[in-house]
Amino acid sequence: MADSICERVRSGSFEVVGRLDPPRNGNLSQLVALAASWKGKIGSVLVTDNASARLGGSALLTAERLGREGIEPILTVSCRDGNRIALGSTVLGAVAASLRTLLCVSGDHPAFGDHQDAKPVYDMDSVQLIAMVRNMEQGRDASGNELEPLPRFCLAAAACASADPLAPQLSKARKKVRAGVDIFVTLPVFRVDQLEPFLNGLGEISVKVIAGVLLPRYEEVVSYKDGSIPGTFIPHDLVEQWRAMDPGAFSSASADHVKRLVADLRSWGKVAGVCISAPGREDEILGIL
Amino acid sequence: MIVAQRKPFAEIRDMLGGRSRVLVAGCGTCVAVCLAGGEKEATLLASQLMLAADLQKRDFLATAATVERQCDREFLQLLRDRVAQADAVVSLACGAGIQFLAEMYPDVPVFPGVDTSFIGVAEDAGLWTERCRSCNQCWLGMTGGICPVTMCAKGLLNGPCSGTVHGKCEVDPERECAWAAIYERLERQSRLDMVDAPAPLMKHNRSTRPSRVIHPAYKKRFSIG
Numbered sequence: 001m002a003d004s005i006c007e008r009v010r011s012g013s014f015e016v017v018g019r020l021d022p023p024r025n026g027n028l029s030q031l032v033a034l035a036a037s038w039k040g041k042i043g044s045v046l047v048t049d050n051a052s053a054r055l056g057g058s059a060l061l062t063a064e065r066l067g068r069e070g071i072e073p074i075l076t077v078s079c080r081d082g083n084r085i086a087l088g089s090t091v092l093g094a095v096a097a098s099l100r101t102l103l104c105v106s107g108d109h110p111a112f113g114d115h116q117d118a119k120p121v122y123d124m125d126s127v128q129l130i131a132m133v134r135n136m137e138q139g140r141d142a143s144g145n146e147l148e149p150l151p152r153f154c155l156a157a158a159a160c161a162s163a164d165p166l167a168p169q170l171s172k173a174r175k176k177v178r179a180g181v182d183i184f185v186t187l188p189v190f191r192v193d194q195l196e197p198f199l200n201g202l203g204e205i206s207v208k209v210i211a212g213v214l215l216p217r218y219e220e221v222v223s224y225k226d227g228s229i230p231g232t233f234i235p236h237d238l239v240e241q242w243r244a245m246d247p248g249a250f251s252s253a254s255a256d257h258v259k260r261l262v263a264d265l266r267s268w269g270k271v272a273g274v275c276i277s278a279p280g281r282e283d284e285i286l287g288i289l
Numbered sequence: 290m291i292v293a294q295r296k297p298f299a300e301i302r303d304m305l306g307g308r309s310r311v312l313v314a315g316c317g318t319c320v321a322v323c324l325a326g327g328e329k330e331a332t333l334l335a336s337q338l339m340l341a342a343d344l345q346k347r348d349f350l351a352t353a354a355t356v357e358r359q360c361d362r363e364f365l366q367l368l369r370d371r372v373a374q375a376d377a378v379v380s381l382a383c384g385a386g387i388q389f390l391a392e393m394y395p396d397v398p399v400f401p402g403v404d405t406s407f408i409g410v411a412e413d414a415g416l417w418t419e420r421c422r423s424c425n426q427c428w429l430g431m432t433g434g435i436c437p438v439t440m441c442a443k444g445l446l447n448g449p450c451s452g453t454v455h456g457k458c459e460v461d462p463e464r465e466c467a468w469a470a471i472y473e474r475l476e477r478q479s480r481l482d483m484v485d486a487p488a489p490l491m492k493h494n495r496s497t498r499p500s501r502v503i504h505p506a507y508k509k510r511f512s513i514g
Contacts, residue, residue, distance in 0.1 A: 080443075084490065106450050109442055111460045120443060127447035128490055142490060160451035168472040171484050172448030179487065187451050230459050231451035 015273030053113025326381025359386025
């Protein structure tokens with residue numbers, strides 16, 4: 001495999017990540033075909049781990065399959081669904097599957113998903129997960145037991161650039177940096193200036209920031225209010241504009257918006273790439289580029 | 290204190306099945322304060338059960354008796370004669386009291402009349418809110434007196450998740466984000482260095498269920514070996 005996403009962003013190239021959710025039907029052929037059609041345009045595929053607390057296919061298995069197809073996956077590891085033993089085991093599985101990039105997240109609360117009565121685990125949080133992976137690389141598991149040192153991962157973490165208040169979010173982001181994260185992937189932003197306070201607040205750090213962007217579904221916009229999509233804040237004037245449109249007009253307007261946003265972020269020079277999410281509209285991602 | 294909520298009447302009635310001599314046992318401490326299982330509530334439930342049985346013209350007797358605490362043997366002892374006359378007991382104590390009563394009188398079925406909710410505080414008249422998960426490893430010293438284990442919906446120890454909405458919790462917009470509150474409190478006390486320190490993993494073996502606490506003075510008496 002060529003350089004990992006960490007090496008590419010460090011060398012200054014603009015990384016384009018596309019998000020894919022492992023399907024609920026146990027059949028990966030469509031997902032693999034879509035990811036294959038992105039080759040050359042999209043550097044890596046973010047494989048989600050039961051995104052939005054909704055049951056999905058196995059992230060580890062899906063990422064492994066993409067890797068075998070010559071597509072670079074980023075494996076999401078969420079603290080919501082497993083304790084430190086399960087998460088450590090996933091990390092070992094990632095090594096066995098030759099996966100080199102992990103996105104370590106706490107995970108949306110089950111209250112948002114399709115299993116609202118499920119037990120939220122959160123035995124560790126994202127900072128502790130990052131620290132655990134770095135310790136495993138040094139030959140210690142979460143409980144300090146010895147294991148064979150693991151190869152170094154490229155570790156990504158989430159950050160909400162539009163958080164209000166921002167200071168506690170920045171404080172946690174700094175902890176992630178100290179724990180050893182390489183890249184931040186922000187939750188979706190809709191305008192370049194949404195990133196500014198976060199980037200300024202982080203100051204001079206070696207960690208690269210990839211901006212999240214979202215191609216929302218019409219229903220999400222119609223029912224949108226702050227908080228309806230965890231960590232994602234759509235500027236209210238944009239919501240109003242989109243809501244006034246019929247679904248067809250919204251579809252092209254939102255795609256145009258994201259297309260312009262990706263171009264703006266690319267020329268802005270302050271972020272190392274974009275991570276495009278388009279749940280339910282994944283086949284439109286290529287058009288945005 | 291421990292906060293509980295009275296179970297719906299139909300649920301209690303159905304649990305009792307055809308039993309006809311019922312003792313409703315109230316508890317005079319926490320559940321009395323939160324108006325779920327004290328003397329008044331025990332008397333009320335006994336009357337409700339009598340009325341429901343009357344409507345069905347059943348031979349039925351429900352009486353109420355309330356003790357100071359059901360989590361203490363010396364008080365449960367006082368119920369001995371009353372339990373002996375009953376073919377079922379409905380306990381309105383918290384889960385601990387219900388179990389202790391059932392343990393003391395193992396020949397009689399004991400049914401819960403409340404759902405035990407949490408360890409909390411009386412926020413206002415008629416409003417109780419949770420404050421403690423009894424994790425057996427108190428973090429309050431480094432979090433400005435606000436418990437992240439309890440007050441954060443995810444129990445995160447190192448800061449807020451990305452879902453904070455204008456200072457409120459992503460799970461419940463009525464609730465403050467625990468980490469926004471912790472940050473604000475520590476900033477006010479010029480102790481922000483506390484949040485910079487990464488919190489270690491929870492030691493769940495310290496809260497292995499069921500837990501046991503032995504007062505240092507009683508160590509010899511209760512320690513094994």
